[in-house]
Amino acid sequence: MKVAKFGGTSLASAEQIKKVCAIIQADESRRVIVVSAPGKRFKDDTKVTDLLIAYAQLVLAGKDADEAKQRVVQRFTDIAEGLSLDQAIAGHITAELIVMLDRKHIKDPARFLDQVKAAGEDTCAKLVAHYLRSLGVKASYVNPFEAGLLVSDEAGNAQVLPEAYEKLRSLRDRHEIVIFPGFFGYSTDGVLVTFSRGGSDITGSILAAAVQAELYENFTDVDSVYAVNPTLVENPKEIHEITYREMRELSYSGFSVFHEEALYPAYQAGIPVCIKNTNNPAAPGTMIVSQRATTETHVSGIASDKGFCSIYVSKYLMNREVGFGRKLLKILEDEGLSYEHTPSGIDNISVILRKKDFTADIQKRVVQRIQQELQAEDIVVEQDLALVMIVGEGMRRSVGTSARATSALARASVNLEMINQGSSEVSMMFGVKEVDADRAVVALYDEFFGNE
């Protein structure tokens, strides 16, 4: 039994949905199907989820939102027409969509927003289920509430609850294809809550773990995961096999093919994930597995992410001061900040944070407290940092990888603000200025993959 998830571009139009349904029909083990909301049909198009958010924001601002609502309805009406769905059924689905957009829930803005956002996936799942039925395939839309997809009550950032898996397991026993909307679940109080953006990947992974699928197929619009961002390097190397750990590091540092949080349920249940292309289903795609045979270079991919900053703190004899690190991190905790990395030396430590969380106000308070409470000698905040990562199983055991990396970066005149090689077994991380990040990635790609 396979769980297959289809992303937004795979469902952007009636034509795309027809491809999706052909893929479902081509393999009878594809029994649980998770769908996103329709995405972009062309480059400057707008995803349905973004149309829905725009609508909700107008409503919440007390502005006229009729046109925005109409744009959403029109996208789905066009799809229903393109699929030649029975008019009564299409009318019924539209009526249910309009109920989800109803203003009566507006009193709690965060809940209202979640309910509106979920309408994209929900409506799409109903259309796909009815289209399959019109083709004579036994398929049903299944609502996450009825199926028991229980999540924490954090609007826009739900986390699956452990008891959900047991409840969802019964999807296995259905004698029909299950069409399940991605992106949202319900709290134990029955309130609809969405995952973070791109969260249909998470739904797919949860269902794959719950039904103990042999494979979780994640259909998107690229043939595979590439060893580097394809907008930076022409025709980059395709990755055919990668481990969960490698994928985790690559998604953390900017690979957007698969949602960062989506790996965990599949990983825990030991279910391999295959990233495939709806527009080219014959391509083998990328398998994400628990173990793979490492190659000579051991490097799988190069990634980077911008938007970081660092707080550098130094104090003579810091190494002997019991509790220094804890006190420093406590100051950040008091501000509700989560930190990303903490490379340290004998008398100094840097804390790397996401820039967007470290506002000017927070920075002022934090620096003041570090000065007063820790009597630090030097505190320097550096903005506009990027993290560049080389990722690969076994890489750290192969002699010379870091020498090759740093030489390549030096040749490209990239100044290194930080190197972090110590903690992760599968990655090596370099902190560079944001302006240098793309050049650094290209230099590293050329070094490790240049002659492949």
Ligand code: ASP
């Ligand atoms: N439609 C949602 C989004 O755009 C979730 C998803 O597509 O996975 O974020």
